[in-house]
Amino acid sequence: MSKILLRQLIIALPTLLAISVAIFLLLAFSPGDPTSNLPPEIPYEVRERIRVSLGLGQPLHVRYFKWLEQFFINEPINMIEKAFDVSVGNSEERLRVTSWSSRGKPVVDLIMERLPQTLWVVGVSQVLSILIAIPLGVVSAVRRRSLIAQISTIFSVVGFSMPIFVTGTLVIFIFSVRLNWFPMIYDTTLKVTDAASLLAQFRQMVMPVTVLVFFQTATMSRFVRAAVLEELGQDYVRTAKGKGLKEQNVILRHILPNAMIPVITLVTLSIPGIFGGAIISEQIFRVNGMGALLITSIQAYDIPVIMTTTIIFAVLVLGSNVLADVLYSLLDPRIRFEES
Numbered sequence: 001m002s003k004i005l006l007r008q009l010i011i012a013l014p015t016l017l018a019i020s021v022a023i024f025l026l027l028a029f030s031p032g033d034p035t036s037n038l039p040p041e042i043p044y045e046v047r048e049r050i051r052v053s054l055g056l057g058q059p060l061h062v063r064y065f066k067w068l069e070q071f072f073i074n075e076p077i078n079m080i081e082k083a084f085d086v087s088v089g090n091s092e093e094r095l096r097v098t099s100w101s102s103r104g105k106p107v108v109d110l111i112m113e114r115l116p117q118t119l120w121v122v123g124v125s126q127v128l129s130i131l132i133a134i135p136l137g138v139v140s141a142v143r144r145r146s147l148i149a150q151i152s153t154i155f156s157v158v159g160f161s162m163p164i165f166v167t168g169t170l171v172i173f174i175f176s177v178r179l180n181w182f183p184m185i186y187d188t189t190l191k192v193t194d195a196a197s198l199l200a201q202f203r204q205m206v207m208p209v210t211v212l213v214f215f216q217t218a219t220m221s222r223f224v225r226a227a228v229l230e231e232l233g234q235d236y237v238r239t240a241k242g243k244g245l246k247e248q249n250v251i252l253r254h255i256l257p258n259a260m261i262p263v264i265t266l267v268t269l270s271i272p273g274i275f276g277g278a279i280i281s282e283q284i285f286r287v288n289g290m291g292a293l294l295i296t297s298i299q300a301y302d303i304p305v306i307m308t309t310t311i312i313f314a315v316l317v318l319g320s321n322v323l324a325d326v327l328y329s330l331l332d333p334r335i336r337f338e339e340s
Contacts, residue, residue, distance in 0.1 A: 008322040019314045023307060024064050032301040034100050054100055070097045071308065075108050097308055101300040107308045110293060117188050118289035120205060121281065125212035130267060133217045137224025138259075141232065142251065152221060159218025168211045168284035175207060182207050188288035208285045216270065223266050227259040234258075261328060268324040272316040 034054060035047040055063055074094050081088055097107045140149040176184040183204050192198050231237065232255065240250045279291030286292075290309065297305035 005322065005326060008325050012318040012322060016311075016314060016318055020068065020307075020311055021064070023310050023314075024067065025060075027303050027307060028060055028063075034301045034303070037101075037300060066095070067097060067304070067307065070095050071311065078108070097304050099297075099302055099305050101297065101302040101305075107305050110305065111290065111308065111312070114289045114293045117186075117287055118282070118291065120201075121208045121212065121287060121289070124205065125209045125216065126271070128209065128213045129216035129220055132213070133220035134224055134263070136217070137221040138228050138251065138256065140221070141225045141228035142247075144229075152225070156218040156222045159214045160222070162215075164211055164215055164280045165284060167214060168208070168281055171207050171211055172284070184285075186282075186285045186287040208281045208287060211281055211284075220263070220266060220270075224259065224263055227262050228255060231255045231259045264324055264327045268320040268327070269317075271320050272313055 033047075033051075034056075035042075035050050038047065038050075051057065055066070058066075074096055077088050077094070078091065078096065080086070081091060098104045099107050099110055102110060136148075136152050139146075140152040143149055172184055175181045186204050186208065187200075190197060190201055190204070192201050237250060237255060240254050241247075279294060281287070282289050282291035283295060293305065294309045296302075297309070
């Protein structure tokens, strides 16, 4: 297990560096100006001084390596200092990645302020999607002609076909505008301190979580169904049934572990996609999370925030791949990631 994890990390690190170079060059050569939102009466010379103060007058390689040092060295050191209440060198002189549009506030601090709001929605939706999709997919595969299987098929087709922004708008119109059951706008300032605030948090999470769960479950349940159907026709299943094992034991102990191998790929690699879907849902429900931060940063041409956020998404993708490989070896010991 440790060899598998070490090998995947060795592959992931240079991949992450290559991604950071690609993103940096893409943003550096993209059209845009951090002073575009300033009043038009500001002279050109003043705008140029602002650009120079933001570091845009330096060569590309100097800007990249400064960002690399700040993101991969300085920011982790700051996190260690805060987590363990220790001091590593002179923290006041340590350069940090700062936002251009937030008066020089560190980007990591901005992200840590927004991240809990996103995790409330994304984390709950991911857990609920897995808990619903796996049993639904298994039942629809084992009982192919049952009413549950037919409902599951319709549910999956509708859920996969409708974009998140359409489902979100429809949910707001029905349950917020017409029925007035749930708040239309997500209150990001709400702090859970008692039962009443917990209930308020639950009420405002219902609609965005439901929209994400609807889409994710529709996709995942069909994938689980296809994987289970493929395993049902295998020889080992007929052998297990021929030995007189109960159908429940055959499904839980034989079919499901083998069927979960491709499902793990879908679940782990869908984690970054969930954050992508959260960007849309956060705009619809006015959740002041990571998605809203990325959208406002793009509008303001705030390259440090855009760069850091996209790198975090890249880390999620690479981390999901590593997690999938580790889960493969845990689920099926026959799988080995070794060179032949």
